Amino acid sequence: MTSRTGSDLRFVRLGRRRFLALSGAALALPGLARGAWAHGSETHVFPMGDIEVTVVSDGHLVIPTSVIAANLTGAEHDAAVAEVLGSVQETFQPETNHALLRAGSDLVLVDTGSGPRFQPSAGKLLANLAFNGIDPGDVTKVVFTHAHPDHVWGTLLEDDKTLAFPNAEYFVGAAEFDFWTAPDIFTVLPADFHPFAEGAQRDLMAVTDRLTMVREGDAIVPGVTVIDTPGHTPGHVSLLVEGGPGLIITGDVIGDPAFNVSHPDWVFGFDFDPEMAIATRRSLLGRAAADGNQILSYHAPYPGVGTVAATDDGAFAFTAVS
Numbered sequence: 616m617t618s619r620t621g622s623d624l625r626f627v628r629l630g631r632r633r634f635l636a637l638s639g640a641a642l643a644l645p646g647l648a649r650g651a652w653a654h655g656s657e658t659h660v661f662p663m664g665d666i667e668v669t670v671v672s673d674g675h676l677v678i679p680t681s682v683i684a685a686n687l688t689g690a691e692h693d694a695a696v697a698e699v700l701g702s703v704q705e706t707f708q709p710e711t712n713h714a715l716l717r718a719g720s721d722l723v724l725v726d727t728g729s730g731p732r733f734q735p736s737a738g739k740l741l742a743n744l745a746f747n748g749i750d751p752g753d754v755t756k757v758v759f760t761h762a763h764p765d766h767v768w769g770t771l772l773e774d775d776k777t778l779a780f781p782n783a784e785y786f787v788g789a790a791e792f793d794f795w796t797a798p799d800i801f802t803v804l805p806a807d808f809h810p811f812a813e814g815a816q817r818d819l820m821a822v823t824d825r826l827t828m829v830r831e832g833d834a835i836v837p838g839v840t841v842i843d844t845p846g847h848t849p850g851h852v853s854l855l856v857e858g859g860p861g862l863i864i865t866g867d868v869i870g871d872p873a874f875n876v877s878h879p880d881w882v883f884g885f886d887f888d889p890e891m892a893i894a895t896r897r898s899l900l901g902r903a904a905a906d907g908n909q910i911l912s913y914h915a916p917y918p919g920v921g922t923v924a925a926t927d928d929g930a931f932a933f934t935a936v937s
């Protein structure tokens with residue numbers, strides 16, 4: 616698998632410091648201001664054709680700014696961070712916007728969030744669902760965009776046994792499942808990323824008896840179809856909610872519109888295959904701009920819904936819809 620080798624080298628280059636900053640040091644950061652109730656009183660609900668979309672927050676993450684424009688270095692990288700955040704900073708706080716789709720008798724949740732094991736500022740999804748009067752037992756379908764910690768580690772409750780959404784069917788990209796559960800995954804990935812694989816395996820295997828592998832064009836429910844969007848992870852998928860202008864739920868194809876719509880060629884530091892991720896990002900943004908679709912961006916400021924337009928410099932512009 617020659618194509619994987621190059622990706623692996625880039626993945627290795629993320630290095631120990633970045634992973635530790637993500638999973639360990641962030642636990643000790645003080646002043647985590649946004650909590651479970653940050654969006655409770657301003658829940659964003661809107662129709663998309665016959666489907667009702669509710670955006671529910673899982674809280675926020677604390678991430679090193681090295682993941683912003685990870686293909687830039689030195690003064691160029693500092694300038695990129697300053698452009699996005701207003702000044703050069705060590706960390707930033709991407710939010711986590713989950714789509715909850717009420718479609719006929721189905722209640723479809725996109726990703727389960729960080730759960731209780733990742734970062735203390737995240738894992739607020741169940742609390743925010745409760746605040747909005749939504750019983751996790753009423754969720755009939757869960758779609759994983761990909762199996763990174765902030766998207767699947769909320770699958771099990773703290774006891775490691777009980778499903779947070781006990782009555783749901785689950786859906787994941789076939790290539791995503793194959794990647795994380797491959798016998799050689801712990802050889803392919805550097806040791807610093809083994810917790811990612813362990814977590815992905817724990818959560819995917821916990822639902823394996825109710826898990827459906829999906830591919831481009833598959834319908835989750837009528838009017839909600841899968842778009843293959845590999846690159847950030849090998850089997851990353853996005854969703855198209857049809858009706859009205861159409862809504863593309865982008866997962867992590869875009870790191871944050873603040874840097875990845877206006878700069879689609881900036882590598883989002885967790886992109887497994889940066890070149891493929893850029894191509895996918897450009898393709899999906901181009902499609903949204905051409906078709907007039909709205910996008911729902913997972914790591915954008917809440918609620919992360921907006922429109923995309925092509926710009927003269929070959930990039931795109933994001934306009935939030937409120």
Ligand SMILES: [Zn+2]
Nearest residue numbers: 763765766867
């Ligand atoms: Zn993410």
